[in-house]
Amino acid sequence: MQTLLFPRPLRAALLRSAALSCLALPGLAIVGPALAQQLNEPVAPISAPDAPVPQTDDQIGFSADALQYDSNSEVVTASGSVQLLREGNRMRADKVVWNRTTGKVEAIGNVSMTDPDGNIAYGDRFDVTDTLKDGMVDNMLLVLKSGGRLASTTGTRVNGVYTLNRAAYTGCAVEDSDGCPKNPTWQINAVKVIYDPVRERVSYTNANIELFGLPLIPLPGLSHPVGEGGGSGILMPNLRYDRNNGFEVAVPYYWKIAPNRDLTVTPHIYTNSLPMLEGNFRHLTDRGAYQITGFATYGSRVAAGDTSTDPTPAQAQKDLRGYFDASGGLALTPEWSVDGSIRVASDRTFLRRYDISRDDRLRSTIGAQRIGQNSYFSLRGWAVQTLRAGDSQGQTPIALPVMDYLLRLNDPWLGGVLQLQANTLAITRTHGQDTQRAFAAAEWNLRKLTAMGQEVTFTGYLRGDLYHSSDNALTSTASYAGSPGWQTRGIAAAAVDLRWPFQGEAFGGVQRIAPRVQIVAAPKLANLSLPNEDARAVDLEDSNLFALNRFAGYDRFEDSSRITYGLEYSLSLPDFSLQSIIGQSYRINSRTSILPDGTGLSDRMSDIVGRVTVRYKDFVSLTHRFRLDKDSLSVRRNEIDATIGSKKTYAMVGYLRLNRNALASLEDLQDREEVRLGGRVQFARFWSVFGSTVIDLTGRREDPTSVADGFDPVRHRLGIAYEDDCLTLGITWRRDYQANGDARKGNGFQLRLAFRNIGI
DSSP: OOOOOOOSSSOOHHHHHHHHHTTSSSTSSSSSSSHHHSOOOOOOOOHHHHHHHOSSOOOEEEEEEEEEEEETOOOOOOOOEEEEEEEEEEEEEEEEEETTTTTTTEEEEEEEEETTTEEEEEEEEEEEEEEEESEEEEEEEEOOOTEEEEEEEEEEETTEEEEEEEEEOOOOOSBOOOOOOBOOEEEEEEEEEEEETTTEEEESSSEEEEEEEEEEEEEOOOOOBBBBSOEEOOOOEEEEEEEEEEEEEEOEEEEEEEEEEEEEEEEEOOOSSSSSEEEEEEESSSEEEEEEEEEEEEEEEOOOOOOOOSTTTTOOOOEEEEEEEEEEEEESSSSSSEEEEEESSSSSSSSHHHSSOOOOEEEHHHHEEOOOOSSSEEEEEEEEEEOSSSGGGGGGGEEEOOOOOOOOEETTTOOEEEEEEEEEEEOOTSSSSSEOOOOEEEEEEEEEOOTSSSEEEEEEEEEEEEEEOOGGGGGGGGGHHSSSSSEEEEEEEEEEEEEEEEEETTTTEEEEEEEEEEEEEEOOOOOTTTTOOSSSOOOOOTTTTTTSOOOSSSSSSOOOEEEEEEEEEEESSSEEOOOOOEEEEEEOSSSSOOSOOOOSOOSBOEEEEEEEEEEEEEEEEEEEEEEEEEEEOEEEEEEEEEEEOOOSOOOEEEEEEOOOOOOOOTTOOOOOEEEEEEEEEEEEESSSEEEOOOOOOOHHHHHHTTTSSSOEEEEEEEEEEESSSSSSEEEEEEOOOOOTTOOOEEEEEEEEEEEESBBB
């Protein structure tokens, strides 16, 4: 590794100005590092009015405080805020000597040269031609318009290309907030540096990167684009270790094919696995964009569900493994658009094994939609690949087509809004129940305000359904299967919703109290004779308390006449806000409900549900959702999401407990308890530590069949990071506690290093 020595400040005036600014603040160093001062931009001199713009390229715009002309030697000497302008190149200096015979221009004192691209070169002394394009500079500082700066002992500019000797480049600030010189976080030192503004690229000879003042490995042949535009080249390597693959080195190569197209190819090298190749292609068009990503390797894999700590070779089989992900969208007209995505993996453990994604299902879609002023049309299809251990791919649905049409009309008779809807769905399974559905619906809403300030909303709903299903016996949950063959259903419902908000000043702000009552009437429907594909999990909560249908989908409709009552409260202060709701429902009719136990709606009197949201400035955000048993007031649902702190130092808490006691044979949503913790602490200006954890607290109290002890860690993460205006550096430790096939549990480490303002 070659050690490069760089000169002292560009000129004494720069050192004096930087030192004086530091002297004005007690406790700050008077003289900063030499390189920081050299890379520092000089104070611009007080200049005369700009030089006149020349009419042709052969002319020079010229202005100065004083001018001398020697007619014998043809030498022009200008002094005092001198400016020269030619072909977009502008020079400023304290003194300029121009030999009209030789064409040599010598500039001395506070010299700066701005080229047509906006790059500014500073130096002690410039020797250039009278075209102002070519020349040589002593003690040069080049400030790039696109970001970053170069400093060197000597530099030249020929045909617009800068060549700097014994130079340094950095994209970091070289002054602190008080204007005092400081060492840049990183810099690139080289024997020679060439900057080509046309190519927007910097090339180095015998370069090495210096980080926090410590030299790193040499980088022969280094080059990179400047600014944020980007350019082809090797990106920063990614270093990682985990138990599955050992040490990993990934070195991406970025190819900028065109301003709107690029390709990134990344080879991944492992110590415990065969290499893997990753590619990503992106294309932006005038009507949309799409991207294609792929991973491919050849290696051993273990079937999902095998939780062996160390799978033996006999358990594993070698095969071609990979993952393909493509997505995009295209706007055909202002109203019409098409989009689609493909996500498919070779096996169920590949994504976790190589830490690409933790999704347990991969969904591929295709669709077209039209959005009008009062209408919406969508034609879509989708398929799902399950990655869950124990799930049958044959039971996973393929939906094609899925069509939905909405039309909103103003009611000319009563003044309300009428919404018409048509929907059709076809679901196919390779080894499971097939279902086809079509319906047409009309919903009418009328909102009125009474003289006493009450808000009354009238709703009417009519719908006709047509279903066909086959292979119903292959559905594991009997209540979801329905009767095979053709089935029909008619739906009618009416509702009146009354809100009475009271608003006034309180506690230095505004508070609002709004009692609310809703009455819904609906006849008994043939629900259980129809297949249930999209309404399999229902739970009473604040978001559906006043919904006309508290099932999430269309296949089930709540056929009960009921009265729902609740109270909304909000308080708004300058730095504080509180919003809350609490309510309950009572079923008027006495017929048996189709809602199973555990949903909070199976009895005539429902459970009590509510939500509280509290915000204090940007420091505290808390949301609490709950459901209380109507008889014992036991907590059936307890959900907390809280964030406390600033953007730099904060803590996040997430907690969920479902105590529904629903039978697995009737409901997909089962009892669970878990906690999610995360946080970040900034302990210095640019340094911080961060961490997160997910812990499964589900035990026998929630699930009597569980063998867990009620405290099973899922994943831990802990790291330290440095981030300033030009560098991101961090190291993260992670531990996975759950194994699945060849995705074993264990520790992993990842190093992240990113340099800014070098265009890659």
